[in-house]
Amino acid sequence: MAVMDCVLSFQEENHITGNMVEFGVFRGKSAAILAGHIQAPERLVLVDPTDQIARAPLAAICPSFEFVECPSEGFKQTDAYRSVKGRCRFVHVDSSHAYRTTFNELKLAERLLQARGVICLDDFTNLNFSQILAATYKYLFTTWTQLQPFLVTNEKAYLCRRRDFEFFGRFVIERIVDEMAHRGLKDLVIARTDVDPEYRAIYLRFPLPGEVGRYYGHELYKQHYDRP
Numbered sequence: 001m002a003v004m005d006c007v008l009s010f011q012e013e014n015h016i017t018g019n020m021v022e023f024g025v026f027r028g029k030s031a032a033i034l035a036g037h038i039q040a041p042e043r044l045v046l047v048d049p050t051d052q053i054a055r056a057p058l059a060a061i062c063p064s065f066e067f068v069e070c071p072s073e074g075f076k077q078t079d080a081y082r083s084v085k086g087r088c089r090f091v092h093v094d095s096s097h098a099y100r101t102t103f104n105e106l107k108l109a110e111r112l113l114q115a116r117g118v119i120c121l122d123d124f125t126n127l128n129f130s131q132i133l134a135a136t137y138k139y140l141f142t143t144w145t146q147l148q149p150f151l152v153t154n155e156k157a158y159l160c161r162r163r164d165f166e167f168f169g170r171f172v173i174e175r176i177v178d179e180m181a182h183r184g185l186k187d188l189v190i191a192r193t194d195v196d197p198e199y200r201a202i203y204l205r206f207p208l209p210g211e212v213g214r215y216y217g218h219e220l221y222k223q224h225y226d227r228p
Helices: 002-013 029-035 055-061 079-084 099-112 131-142 162-182 218-225
Strands: 019-023 044-048 066-069 088-093 113-122 147-152 156-161 189-191 202-205
Touching (some): 002 029, 002 088, 002 113, 002 156, 002 162, 019 029, 029 055, 088 099, 099 131, 113 162, 131 147, 147 162, 156 162, 162 189
Parallel strands (some): 019 044, 019 088, 147 202
Antiparallel strands (some): 147 156, 189 202
């Protein structure tokens, strides 16, 4: 929740506006984070095959949210999709976690994304759903995608277009630890042990017992923290 808030706030700080879409809503807890960052005329579109949203608390935050009752596979055929295609600054993928669904959702999310937009994948490192990793890397390395992960946590992965990697990567390296501390999560660590052009993502985590400093292996990997 805090990381999502950091990324959304960073976009707003840089005057990046646009719609938000979430695939897989359930009761609406993560949707509430998105809703708290919606400013007119931005739109929040929530997509799920079943309607289980706690509507009253969500509507109190964002009265104008839109719910589309369909699986993500059917969203492309809706008027809502056509109206936000290429105009989204944040897309949260948190639906069935199935391999084929995740692959197709990445394709769909990329079409929704605008300049300096972000795709957030839920349960990326949860090996109970290891198919998410397989689907993600198949998409990244076997299609003509422009997506690239810039941040990974124990819960989610954050992706942007390659041309925007410097923008978001610099924020993660230089500021995200402090931004998380402002949200009550102190002494976090970022880890980066390779900067291959094909993969340069940064890992944000809690410190290990006895670990000090904000950079993992700083003496060995110092050059990886100097620039995005």
